[in-house]
Amino acid sequence: MYKIRVILDTKEDVIRTLLVDDGINLKDLHTIITKAFGFKGQEMASFYKTDNEWSQGEEIPLFNMAEAGEEISMQTCILEETLPEVNSKLIYVYDFLNMWTFYVDIIEISLDKREDLPQTILSIGEIPEDAPEKEFVAEKLNNEFGDEEDIDDEFGLFDDFDYNEY
Numbered sequence: 001m002y003k004i005r006v007i008l009d010t011k012e013d014v015i016r017t018l019l020v021d022d023g024i025n026l027k028d029l030h031t032i033i034t035k036a037f038g039f040k041g042q043e044m045a046s047f048y049k050t051d052n053e054w055s056q057g058e059e060i061p062l063f064n065m066a067e068a069g070e071e072i073s074m075q076t077c078i079l080e081e082t083l084p085e086v087n088s089k090l091i092y093v094y095d096f097l098n099m100w101t102f103y104v105d106i107i108e109i110s111l112d113k114r115e116d117l118p119q120t121i122l123s124i125g126e127i128p129e130d131a132p133e134k135e136f137v138a139e140k141l142n143n144e145f146g147d148e149e150d151i152d153d154e155f156g157l158f159d160d161f162d163y164n165e166y
Contacts, residue, residue, distance in 0.1 A: 001109070001110045001111075001114060002108070003018070003108035003109075004017070004029075005017050006017075006033055006102050006103070008014045008037065008125075009101040012125055012128070014037075014126065014127055014128075015123075015124040016037065016120055016124075017122035018036060018119065019119045021118070022080040022109070023078065023079070025074060025076070025077055026060055026067070026074035026079065027062065028079075029047075029136055033092060033104075043094060045062050045092065045094040047059075047091070047095070047104070047123040048091075048092075049082075050090060054091065054103060057071070060077055064156050064164065080107055083106050085106070086106055086108060087107075089104065089105050091103060095098070099131055111164075150152050153154055
């Protein structure tokens with residue numbers, strides 16, 4: 001049995017703590033999360049593997065989008081294999097038009113087996129009427145090619161070149 005904390009990425013605290021069976025797949029977890037937050041569960045969604053700093057990694061889509069059928073999907077990812085230990089994390093994005101973003105964190109793993117799962121054991125805050133605005137900001141990358149002035153220094157001034165000569 002897994003105890004999972006799911007936190008909506010918003011200014012106000014909106015948290016659900018869930019108890020789920022460790023043998024479910026991520027598609028089942030997707031359904032459990034959408035119900036716990038009051039969504040109908042009819043929109044596209046993806047989980048993303050992440051590290052301890054919540055850096056977004058490999059996508060686990062709701063449906064297999066590969067032609068050959070060999071890519072991963074929520075259906076093929078079992079919870080205990082995908083998140084094998086306490087503090088394992090995923091980012092969950094629901095409804096790509098609104099980008100509801102959640103942080104999924106395993107806070108406890110137990111060998112107990114229960115018949116009354118899944119359960120929402122803690123509910124804090126209300127989901128806002130509209131999804132929070134997302135601001136996508138990339139880190140400034142190092143320019144390994146140097147500045148434009150460096151090109152002019154090495155190859156002469158491009159602005160002085162008459163392209164009509166050819």
